[in-house]
Structures are given as structure tokens and as C-alpha cells.
Amino acid sequence: MIGWLHPTSWPITVKVPLAVAALMILVGVVLSERVLTHLDESQQRHLRDLAQSYLDGLSSAAAPSILRDDVWEVFDAIERAQALNKSVNPAETIVANADERVIAASDPRRFPIGSPVPRVVLDQTHAQPFWFDIGGDRAYAMRTLAYPGREVGTIFASFDTSHLASERRGVILTLAATNGLLTFLLAAAGWVLVARMMRPIRVLSDHLGSARESGATPIAGEIVAHSRGEFARLFIAYNELVHSIDQRHELSARLAEEEKLSSLGRLASALAHEINNPLGGIFNALATLKSHGHLESVRAGSIDLVERGLVGIRDVVRSTLALHRTDGSTRDLIPADIDDLCLLVAPEASRRSVTVSIHNGLAGKVPVPSSSVRQATLNLLLNALAAAPPGSRVDLSARVADGRLMLEVEDRGGGLPAATAEQLTGASTSRPLRDGSGLGLWMTRRLMDMLDATIAVERPEEGGTVVRIRVPVPQHEVLADVA
Known part of the structure; x- marks a missing residue:
């Protein structure tokens, strides 16, 4: 369970769809941001143009009346301007004199004549000719009236932009739904595609796994x-x-x-x-x-x-x-099995004028297959006799120590060749030669592999070769024999 928390342990059929989904989300966010930015700029530019057109018309109609302090004429100019510019949705309009006192307003009850322009109206314009809160419900515009050469008044106007905010929310929902649907579809397609691509890899992986456990089997035709x-x-x-x-x-x-x-x-x-x-x-x-x-x-x-x-x-x-013996039974190794080897190699030793010395340290039965151990030891003795010069000696020792059967064969020959030593110790997996040379040692290696034994080869400075075999012995059986 903990391994699944780390993304590197996820299968590729999960990582690829997730990567596709993440990429689509990133692309969707970037595209949505660009679309919304373009929409905001377009709305703001269009609304600014409409607001400026509204203020232009109102300024032309109201400026002379402001000079004459004709309140009714200014109020009439405001009503006419709102009626002619319904597309801009004017909400409130205030016309003030140079002292920032109300001359006329679209809502006289809220902004009485002669009253100072409320501070909130001045703050809404932010001292800018046009100000629009993107996504908000209002836009604000201001126009200073000058006639001629002096400032005679100011027009403050606000516009209803709730329809633009609704349009923007609709675009956002459409983008989210479209990007979400595309992300889901592409992630699902990525999963199907990767699962299809990984099917042969899974077949090969299953066969390799079974080869490790029960042997290699071919892939079905x-x-x-x-x-x-x-x-x-x-x-x-x-x-x-x-x-x-x-x-x-x-x-x-x-x-x-x-x-x-x-x-x-x-x-x-x-x-x-x-x-x-x-x-x-x-x-x-x-x-x-x-x-x-x-x-x-x-x-x-x-x-x-x-x-x-x-x-x-x-x-x-x-x-x-x-x-x-060919009865197929498995018998434990006994000391006499080691002693019998001297009789078996005696003719070869006599023919080569080599003395065979056996140091048998076994005191009783050793729970290892006797036939495999004797056959491997006999092969090593015959190989040592073949390498030993006339008049020399070949030593064989056998003992049990540290839960292992220890066998050592030593000769005084010219030393075991490196390639042969590698084949005996398992460092090399090459096959024996076709002429039969190396077969005995190769067979010894196979017999010891079946017993989980280790073989080591040493070449002492004084010459010759020492081959050491270590065969694991079941600990509980050894303790029973000792007791």
C-alpha cells in the first residue's frame, strides 16, 4: 500500500493517462485564461466606447444649460441621453457645477439639487475618465466640462454591466465543461491506448516471471x-x-x-x-x-x-x-565411503607412482547423499592423480565443522589451468570440450550444485592445487548425531 503512494511505483497504464490529463488541464487553463483575457478586453473596450459616446452627447446638450444654471434643461438633457443610449444601460447620472454641487441628477430624490456630490460617487470613479470592475455589475465614467477656457462642471455616470458579468460566467462554465470533457475523453483514450500497447509487454513479463519459478515456456503460437x-x-x-x-x-x-x-x-x-x-x-x-x-x-x-x-x-x-549401486536409494555418508576411495584409485596411483594419503575425520554418519559426494571426490582424486608428477603425493581430507562437510584434495602438480578452475568453481558456464576433457570436473560442479555446495580452488606458492568443497549439512541432524 505504501508503494502506491510513490508515483514512480505506479504502472505505466496509470501514469500515462494521468500525464495526459495533467497536460490537458494545463492546456485548458492556459487557453481559458487567454479566452477570458480577450473577452475582458473586448467588453471593456466596447463599454468604454459606449460610455464615451453617452458622455459626449450629454456634454453637448447640458453645457450651455449649466452656464445659465437652467436646472430643468440639464435634467431634460439627462433623460434624453438615457433614452437615446439604452444599449449602454445607464444606471445613474449626476451633473455637478465647478463647486461639485449637484445641478441635476437622474434620481433627484437621492441626489437633491444643490447638495454636494457624495464622496462615494467621487471614489467610484477613482479620478479616472472610465473605470470598469471586470466581472462586476457596474462601470463608472467621469467627464469634466470646460466652457470656454474654464471648468464649469463635471458629469458622473454609472452603467449597469450585470449582463456582461453573466456573459463572462457563462463563458467560464462553458470552458470548464468543455475542457473537463476533453480531459476525461483524452485520458480514457490514453488509458485504452497504453493498455493495448502494454498487453504484449504483460505477456512477455508473465512468461519471464514463470520462467524464474517453474521453467521457461514458449509463448503460444x-x-x-x-x-x-x-x-x-x-x-x-x-x-x-x-x-x-x-x-x-x-x-x-x-x-x-x-x-x-x-x-x-x-x-x-x-x-x-x-x-x-x-x-x-x-x-x-x-x-x-x-x-x-x-x-x-x-x-x-x-x-x-x-x-x-x-x-x-x-x-x-x-x-x-x-x-x-542402482537401487535408487539415498544413503547418508559414512566414514567407510571415504576410505573406499583409496582402493578405487589405488591402481591409477600405482601406475603413476603417486602416493594417496587419506585423512578421514568423519566420526559417524553425515546426512548428505553419499553417492554424489563420493562421485565428486573420486573425480577430483583422479584429476589430481593425472596432474601429480611421479613420486609425489595426493592428499584427501574429510571432516565436519561449522555445520558443513569439508573435503579437500591437494596435489603437487603444475597447478589447475585458470579456465578449468573457473569451470569447476562455477565462474564460467562454458561447456566441456568435445574430446571429453573437463567432463569429470564439469560433472563434479553439477553434483555439488545439486547439494548447494561451494567449490574453491587455490594454488599455493610452493606449487600444486588445493580444491576445497563445502557441503551444507542439516543442523538438527548433525546435533542429533553428536548427542
């Missing part, structure tokens, strides 16, 4: 077909963008599947290598038993070698089954 000009091109471009997003999601799914198959291939190769080594020892022990099984010492040593080889194969198979 009939809406695009009925659109014209820029909006049609905008809708087509938006639909192409939605199509591109869908294609990108499909490509991401295919790349994930390819990475899964690639990981399975690498794992199969590692398993074959890991199982082949103890199998060779077992076959050698069996051959020894066949040849020298009658000797107790040889028999005991050969059986012990066979047992250790079978135990090694069993551990590898168990770790593989735990890591790649």
Missing part, C-alpha cells in the same frame, strides 16, 4: 500470430531463446550420461587392473601348490597368498558395489 512489428519479433526471439534453453538442458543431460559412461569405463579399467594383479599372484600360488603342495611350508605360504589376493578382490568389489 496464436499470440505470436496476432502480434505485429517489434512485438512479433520480440516474441519470436523469446521463443527461440526458450528453445535454446531446452536444447541446452538436453545437451547437459547427454553430457552427464556420457560422463557417467566414461567414468564407468575408467572404473572398469581400474577394476580390471586391480583384480588382475591379485589374480596373477593367486595363479602363481596355485601353480606352486600343484608342484610342491606336499611340502607344508610351501603349502601354508601359498594358501596365505591366495587368501590375501581373494580378500583384496573382495574389498575392491564391495567398494565398487557401494559406490555404484
Whole structure:
């Protein structure tokens, strides 16, 4: 509600009609002022001319009678002048001598002969030949009579202007009604026009809002077909963008599947290598038993070698089954999941002459999906082994602190390339290369995004790369385990 009090928060369908209405009101006020000014000037000029004509005729007829002090002749001149100038609507007329005493008046009872001219009559003229109160009911005029060479008297006259005031009020009402009607009509037309113009923008805004909440959906074909000009091109471009997003999601799914198959291939190769080594020892022990099984010492040593080889194969198979089970269930991470990684990467580490050191600080279950965490950590370990020089060491540490699962993988190689580091941390959204390079780290990024985890890459001064993963752990479940 408070936001609506600020004009900047109003929708454009409200602001534009209001702006049109305000502009029309301003234009109406200016035009009305000019019309009324012109009307006032015209009324005043016309009335002045009529008043001067009235005074001219009265002066010519009354001046000789004033010199003779012929009161009746002056009174008769006033009556004749009023009868001849009815168009000017003379209300009151007073003829005074040089001493400002009444000689004759149109209303002798109100202005008796010989009485001084009332002060109010002198003030009404404002010592001006003509004075008109615009919008008022009276106008006043004064004429000084000189004969010859001396002042013999003064004529004071007032005129009824109520008809002019009524005309002016009628013009004002007409202007107000006309401007109000035009303002309303133009504001309504502006609202309809802007609402029609904003309809495509509203359609696009609704689709963008739904894209943020439930995914992007294309604009219906009939809406695009009925659109014209820029909006049609905008809708087509938006639909192409939605199509591109869908294609990108499909490509991401295919790349994930390819990475899964690639990981399975690498794992199969590692398993074959890991199982082949103890199998060779077992076959050698069996051959020894066949040849020298009658000797107790040889028999005991050969059986012990066979047992250790079978135990090694069993551990590898168990770790593989735990890591790649396909029942779809989600299991919490346990310390053994981290320890099993050493067995899975042992063949690759042996082939590259790299030592793998695991510091497992997990004391119990951690309520995070074990498969995602193990797969991401395995990818980082394989990448670290590929970068580590022969004779060096790769370290893996795992612990829970501050409500997060903390995983760190460190190698002593030449350092992770900047482009690869950006892809791993999410700073870059570029796709992995077509040759498959970067797929493991790209998949690691996707797995951690699903867990709302963060990945940081550091390059220590002494060389190598440190990759740190921070996975949020539900606080109430962690506290339950601790308790």
C-alpha cells in the first residue's frame, strides 16, 4: 500500500493517462485564461466606447444649460441621453457645477439639487475618465466640462454591466465543461491506448516471471500470430531463446550420461587392473601348490597368498558395489565411503607412482547423499592423480565443522589451468570440450550444485592445487548425531 503512494511505483497504464490529463488541464487553463483575457478586453473596450459616446452627447446638450444654471434643461438633457443610449444601460447620472454641487441628477430624490456630490460617487470613479470592475455589475465614467477656457462642471455616470458579468460566467462554465470533457475523453483514450500497447509487454513479463519459478515456456503460437512489428519479433526471439534453453538442458543431460559412461569405463579399467594383479599372484600360488603342495611350508605360504589376493578382490568389489549401486536409494555418508576411495584409485596411483594419503575425520554418519559426494571426490582424486608428477603425493581430507562437510584434495602438480578452475568453481558456464576433457570436473560442479555446495580452488606458492568443497549439512541432524 505504501508503494502506491510513490508515483514512480505506479504502472505505466496509470501514469500515462494521468500525464495526459495533467497536460490537458494545463492546456485548458492556459487557453481559458487567454479566452477570458480577450473577452475582458473586448467588453471593456466596447463599454468604454459606449460610455464615451453617452458622455459626449450629454456634454453637448447640458453645457450651455449649466452656464445659465437652467436646472430643468440639464435634467431634460439627462433623460434624453438615457433614452437615446439604452444599449449602454445607464444606471445613474449626476451633473455637478465647478463647486461639485449637484445641478441635476437622474434620481433627484437621492441626489437633491444643490447638495454636494457624495464622496462615494467621487471614489467610484477613482479620478479616472472610465473605470470598469471586470466581472462586476457596474462601470463608472467621469467627464469634466470646460466652457470656454474654464471648468464649469463635471458629469458622473454609472452603467449597469450585470449582463456582461453573466456573459463572462457563462463563458467560464462553458470552458470548464468543455475542457473537463476533453480531459476525461483524452485520458480514457490514453488509458485504452497504453493498455493495448502494454498487453504484449504483460505477456512477455508473465512468461519471464514463470520462467524464474517453474521453467521457461514458449509463448503460444496464436499470440505470436496476432502480434505485429517489434512485438512479433520480440516474441519470436523469446521463443527461440526458450528453445535454446531446452536444447541446452538436453545437451547437459547427454553430457552427464556420457560422463557417467566414461567414468564407468575408467572404473572398469581400474577394476580390471586391480583384480588382475591379485589374480596373477593367486595363479602363481596355485601353480606352486600343484608342484610342491606336499611340502607344508610351501603349502601354508601359498594358501596365505591366495587368501590375501581373494580378500583384496573382495574389498575392491564391495567398494565398487557401494559406490555404484542402482537401487535408487539415498544413503547418508559414512566414514567407510571415504576410505573406499583409496582402493578405487589405488591402481591409477600405482601406475603413476603417486602416493594417496587419506585423512578421514568423519566420526559417524553425515546426512548428505553419499553417492554424489563420493562421485565428486573420486573425480577430483583422479584429476589430481593425472596432474601429480611421479613420486609425489595426493592428499584427501574429510571432516565436519561449522555445520558443513569439508573435503579437500591437494596435489603437487603444475597447478589447475585458470579456465578449468573457473569451470569447476562455477565462474564460467562454458561447456566441456568435445574430446571429453573437463567432463569429470564439469560433472563434479553439477553434483555439488545439486547439494548447494561451494567449490574453491587455490594454488599455493610452493606449487600444486588445493580444491576445497563445502557441503551444507542439516543442523538438527548433525546435533542429533553428536548427542
